[in-house]
Amino acid sequence: MRAAKDRSVVEDYVKVIYAHTEWQPEPITTSVLAARLGLAASSVTEMVKKLGSAGLVTHVPYGAVELTSEGIRLALRMLRRHRLIETWLVEVFAYGWDEVHDEAEVLEHTLSDRLLEAIAGQLGEPSRDPHGDPIPTADGRVLRPEAVLLRDAPEGSIGRIVRISDRDPTLLRYLLDEEITLDVELTVLGRKPFGGALAVQAGAVEHDLGEEATASIWISTGEPSPAGGVPLETS
Amino acid sequence: MRAAKDRSVVEDYVKVIYAHTEWQPEPITTSVLAARLGLAASSVTEMVKKLGSAGLVTHVPYGAVELTSEGIRLALRMLRRHRLIETWLVEVFAYGWDEVHDEAEVLEHTLSDRLLEAIAGQLGEPSRDPHGDPIPTADGRVLRPEAVLLRDAPEGSIGRIVRISDRDPTLLRYLLDEEITLDVELTVLGRKPFGGALAVQAGAVEHDLGEEATASIWISTGEPSPAGGVPLETS
DNA sequence: GGTAGAATTTCGGTGTGCCGAAAATCAAGA
DNA sequence: TCTTGATTTTCGGCACACCGAAATTCTACC
Ligand SMILES: [Mn+2]
Ligand SMILES: [Mn+2]
Ligand SMILES: [Mn+2]
Ligand SMILES: [Mn+2]
Numbered sequence: 001m002r003a004a005k006d007r008s009v010v011e012d013y014v015k016v017i018y019a020h021t022e023w024q025p026e027p028i029t030t031s032v033l034a035a036r037l038g039l040a041a042s043s044v045t046e047m048v049k050k051l052g053s054a055g056l057v058t059h060v061p062y063g064a065v066e067l068t069s070e071g072i073r074l075a076l077r078m079l080r081r082h083r084l085i086e087t088w089l090v091e092v093f094a095y096g097w098d099e100v101h102d103e104a105e106v107l108e109h110t111l112s113d114r115l116l117e118a119i120a121g122q123l124g125e126p127s128r129d130p131h132g133d134p135i136p137t138a139d140g141r142v143l144r145p146e147a148v149l150l151r152d153a154p155e156g157s158i159g160r161i162v163r164i165s166d167r168d169p170t171l172l173r174y175l176l177d178e179e180i181t182l183d184v185e186l187t188v189l190g191r192k193p194f195g196g197a198l199a200v201q202a203g204a205v206e207h208d209l210g211e212e213a214t215a216s217i218w219i220s221t222g223e224p225s226p227a228g229g230v231p232l233e234t235s
Numbered sequence: 236m237r238a239a240k241d242r243s244v245v246e247d248y249v250k251v252i253y254a255h256t257e258w259q260p261e262p263i264t265t266s267v268l269a270a271r272l273g274l275a276a277s278s279v280t281e282m283v284k285k286l287g288s289a290g291l292v293t294h295v296p297y298g299a300v301e302l303t304s305e306g307i308r309l310a311l312r313m314l315r316r317h318r319l320i321e322t323w324l325v326e327v328f329a330y331g332w333d334e335v336h337d338e339a340e341v342l343e344h345t346l347s348d349r350l351l352e353a354i355a356g357q358l359g360e361p362s363r364d365p366h367g368d369p370i371p372t373a374d375g376r377v378l379r380p381e382a383v384l385l386r387d388a389p390e391g392s393i394g395r396i397v398r399i400s401d402r403d404p405t406l407l408r409y410l411l412d413e414e415i416t417l418d419v420e421l422t423v424l425g426r427k428p429f430g431g432a433l434a435v436q437a438g439a440v441e442h443d444l445g446e447e448a449t450a451s452i453w454i455s456t457g458e459p460s461p462a463g464g465v466p467l468e469t470s
Numbered sequence: 471g472g473t474a475g476a477a478t479t480t481c482g483g484t485g486t487g488c489c490g491a492a493a494a495t496c497a498a499g500a
Numbered sequence: 501t502c503t504t505g506a507t508t509t510t511c512g513g514c515a516c517a518c519c520g521a522a523a524t525t526c527t528a529c530c
Contacts, residue, residue, distance in 0.1 A: 106347075111342070114338075
């Protein structure tokens with residue numbers, strides 16, 4: 001008997017599969033999935049087979065893993081949980097935005113729906129988390145702001161930061177220190193030679209950002225307010 | 236690899252062992268432990284052996300299971316977690332006292348120390364949970380009010396309710412309905428013939444309480460305020 | 471003191487998610 | 501088209517907490 005743990009393993013697989021294609025639409029392979037989950041490739045191949053039998057993913061051998069509509073539904077549920085919890089920790093308990101991910105990673109599997117929705121209510125049903133990731137609604141709709149990776153933004157473009165990946169807490173601390181946070185407006189000045197840093201201007205200050213940073217920051221070059229957006233999944 | 240789950244299994248064993256002797260000092264056997272945990276006796280025997288190797292319990296074969304000081308320390312830590320969470324759910328999220336136990340049973344294993352202590356701070360370091368169970372301090376001290384089981388209270392005695400077991404939610408709902416709650420003053424009127432109900436008076440109202448209820452309610456016949464108490468464990 | 475019945479432990483076995491090594495498959499270049 | 505190196509899957513095994521049945525041990529009672 002192993003009910004609780006089982007559930008959370010499945011939940012993690014599905015969540016990671018979804019998250020991988022959320023901002024950059026590239027299908028995920030078992031080996032990438034293994035890397036993200038910190039597991040051996042062989043373990044993931046086996047588990048993916050089980051997820052397939054459970055109707056959560058499709059997987060052509062040697063090919064990509066893709067979520068079914070049921071898989072998407074579960075993934076959005078988990079993302080809502082993860083991101084609400086992160087938001088809650090920041091808002092109610094004054095956690096730093098670099099400190100919330102690990103705790104959310106555990107709690108997303110264990111809070112009851114009742115408690116989670118009570119928290120969402122107390123927070124006023126927020127629409128994005130501390131890193132700019134959209135929080136799906138309880139009925140599985142999600143609005144992702146149109147955005148480009150800072151690394152891919154053309155020279156001279158101006159954009160507002162709409163998302164910063166929370167994968168590396170060190171980076172988050174560095175960026176906060178430099179006052180590069182959500183909603184800050186950036187101007188892309190240009191790239192230093194030989195694959196070097198990207199020069200950007202934030203307010204009056206100029207920064208040289210490395211690959212690590214520019215591959216983690218998304219900017220929106222469109223309208224100045226988070227009014228618009230792309231309905232990503234409506235499962 | 237199975238770190239999280241492992242921990243919570245051990246935590247549950249230790250917590251149940253401690254809780255069994257908290258209000259009535261009777262040593263616990265493997266079979267009673269199995270019943271409390273909802274497991275087969277054989278499973279418990281094996282696990283107890285492992286807990287022994289881990290230095291958490293002592294167990295003479297065919298005899299009682301007893302916590303070591305390290306086991307008591309872990310048990311008190313878990314009881315603090317469980318009871319703080321129950322209190323928090325009632326205070327902050329308006330859960331009923333009959334609704335908190337199951338959620339706490341899960342969350343006690345998954346909240347970080349940091350979050351738990353933040354919650355304790357917001358609640359003002361409460362000293363008892365919604366059912367009157369004492370909340371151990373973070374450094375493992377606990378003050379249990381002197382109390383007798385209502386079933387064992389002599390006829391004519393007067394006492395204040397200091398604890399109601401939260402094992403049966405149905406009973407909790409019934410008692411709340413009858414306004415028999417923590418701190419209510421009871422007078423034991425007498426027992427109906429043939430092992431029947433116990434008649435008690437609460438305020439102006441008279442109640443006939445069955446075995447189920449009288450074996451779940453503890454009253455304090457001593458001083459009227461929760462000033463005194465017995466330092467139960469100071470591990 | 472001997473013995474039946476109850477309590478407890480031992481034993482063989484299960485399901486799950488995981489791993490490393492070996493085998494199979496794919497894809498790119500020659 | 502063939503080869504080769506990388507990716508992916510298959511295979512045998514492991515650890516863990518659990519279970520039921522069988523064996524052991526204890527405890528009353530005679
Ligand atoms: Mn996160
Ligand atoms: Mn986030
Ligand atoms: Mn409880
Ligand atoms: Mn309680």
